[in-house]
Amino acid sequence: MMNNRYGKLASLVYHLDKPIGRSFGDVEYYLARLQGISGPILEPAVGTGRILIPLLQAGLDVSGFDLSQEMLDYCQRELGLRSLKTRLELAGFGDFKAERPLEVIVVPAGSFQLLDSFEQGIAALRRFHASLKTGGRLLLDLDPVAAILNVRPGLRTWSAPPHGLITLNASALEKDYCAQVTREMHRYELWEQGVLLETQLEQFSLRWWGVEELRMALEQLGFGEIVISGGYQYGKPPQDTDGIISFEARKL
Numbered sequence: 001m002m003n004n005r006y007g008k009l010a011s012l013v014y015h016l017d018k019p020i021g022r023s024f025g026d027v028e029y030y031l032a033r034l035q036g037i038s039g040p041i042l043e044p045a046v047g048t049g050r051i052l053i054p055l056l057q058a059g060l061d062v063s064g065f066d067l068s069q070e071m072l073d074y075c076q077r078e079l080g081l082r083s084l085k086t087r088l089e090l091a092g093f094g095d096f097k098a099e100r101p102l103e104v105i106v107v108p109a110g111s112f113q114l115l116d117s118f119e120q121g122i123a124a125l126r127r128f129h130a131s132l133k134t135g136g137r138l139l140l141d142l143d144p145v146a147a148i149l150n151v152r153p154g155l156r157t158w159s160a161p162p163h164g165l166i167t168l169n170a171s172a173l174e175k176d177y178c179a180q181v182t183r184e185m186h187r188y189e190l191w192e193q194g195v196l197l198e199t200q201l202e203q204f205s206l207r208w209w210g211v212e213e214l215r216m217a218l219e220q221l222g223f224g225e226i227v228i229s230g231g232y233q234y235g236k237p238p239q240d241t242d243g244i245i246s247f248e249a250r251k252l
Contacts (some may be wrong), residue, residue: 004067004114006047007201009188011070012211016019016158020078022198026108026141026244027054029232033139033248036058039103042131043113044093044124049075055106061108065089065096093124101133110143110244116181116205122217129221138223142245143236145208149175153184155216165191173203181207211238214247223249 008012030051034041037060047051055062056079056093063086066072072088079085084200088220089096093115105128128138152168160166166188183205190198191206215226226249230238238245 004116004205005202005204006071007200007202008067008070008168009097009190009198010186011048011068012160013158013168013188014071015074016160016166018050020048020050020053022050025026025053025232029234029246030106030108030139031058033234034104037128039241041104042098042102042110043106043108044096045107045114046075047071047076047086051106051108052086053078053082053084053200056080056086063087065091067092072133093127098131102131102136104137104139104185105132107140108137109241110141112140113143113208116207117179118207121207121209122221125217126223129223129251134251136251138247138251139248140215140247142247143206144242144245145210146240147181147243148206148208160190163192168189170204173238179207180209181205204230218247218249222233222252224252225250
C-alpha cells in the first residue's frame with residue numbers, strides 16, 4: 001500500500017481539484033518574493049505544476065522534482081500545452097540532485113509536511129542547505145497545527161471527463177501526538193455510469209511542526225535571517241486565524 005505516493009487516481013484528483021491557474025494566494029506571494037531573481041530555482045514536490053508554471057511564465061528559471069511519475073506526467077503535459085520547457089526529475093526530498101548551486105528553493109502548500117517523521121524533515125532541510133549557494137534562500141510553507149488536527153475526513157467527488165466520476169473516501173487512522181503525525185486512509189474510486197472501474201488505496205500522512213521548532217531547526221542547520229509570515233503577508237507575524245505560515249531563510 002502506498003503512503004503519500006500520489007498514484008494514478010490520486011494524481012487525477014489533484015489535477016482536477018487544483019488546476020493550473022488556481023491560487024490560494026500562494027502564486028502571487030511567490031511571484032512577489034522571487035521578483036528580480038535570475039538564478040536557478042527549485043520546487044520540490046512540484047506535482048502537476050500549479051506553482052511551477054506561473055513562475056516559468058513570469059520568466060523565472062525554475063525546475064522541479066516529484067516522487068510521483070503520474071504527477072510529473074500531468075506536469076509535462078501542462079508544460080507542453082503552453083510551449084514551456086524545464087527540467088523535471090523523478091525524485092524525493094531525500095535523493096533529489098541539484099545540477100548547480102541554487103538561488104532559491106520554494107516548498108509551497110505544506111508539501112514539506114508530507115515527510116512524516118522529524119528525522120526525514122531534518123534530512124530534507126539539510127539537503128536544501130547543501131543545495132543552495134551561499135546567500136541563497138529557502139521559502140517554505142507550513143499548514144498550521146489546527147488546520148491539520150481539525151480536518152474531518154469524509155467523502156468528496158469530482159467529475160472525471162468524459163463521462164466518469166471519481167470519489168475519495170478519507171477515513172481517520174490515528175493522531176500520534178508524540179510524533180506529531182496524523183494518518184488517514186484514502187480510498188479513490190473511478191466510476192462510469194454507475195459501474196466501478198478502478199480502486200486505489202493510499203495511506204496519507206502529515207506531520208505538523210511548531211513555529212519555533214522549525215525556526216530552531218533552520219538555525220541549527222546553518223540558516224539565518226529567518227522571516228516568519230502569516231497569511232501570505234510578508235513580515236506579518238502569524239496568528240491563529242492564518243491559513244498558512246510561511247518561512248523565508250537565507251543560507252549563511
